[in-house]
Amino acid sequence: MDIKLELIGVPVSDVDRAKAFYEQVGFHADHDVTVSEAIRFVQMTPPGSACSIAFGKGITEMDPGSLDNMQVVVADIEEAYADLRARGIEVSPIDDQPWGSFVYFADPDGNRWAVQQTTPRP
Secondary structure (H helix, E strand, C coil): CCCCCCEEECCCCCHHHHHHHHHHHCCEEEEEEEEECCEEEEEEECCCCCCEEEEEECCCCCCCCCCCCEEEEECCHHHHHHHHHHCCCCCCCCEEECCEEEEEEECCCCCEEEEEECCCCC
C-alpha cells in the first residue's frame, strides 16, 4: 500500500501576507477559497513538488510560526540560493554538511524552512 504525503498545514497569522510571501518564494497558488466566515483555505505548491502546503483561517490549531525545519529538496543549492535572493527572500549562507548542502529561510511568522541539495558540493 502506498501512503503519499500530499498536504501540510502551515500556521500563519495573516493569510494574505503568507500567500504573498510564498508566491515570492515561487510556490504556485492552487486554491484560495473562503468557505465561510470561519474558514479560508489556501493551498500552495512548490514547483515540481507532489506535496503542497495549506494555510488560512480555521485550518490548523498550531500557533503561527511554530513549524520548524520544513524541508524541500533541490538539485543545485547554489542555483536555489541565487534564485531565492533574487526573489528578495532573506536566506542563510550555504551550509555544507557531509550529507548535503543547505540554505535556510523563514516565512513572516517565523515558520522555518530548509532547502537541501542531497549530494554534497565538491
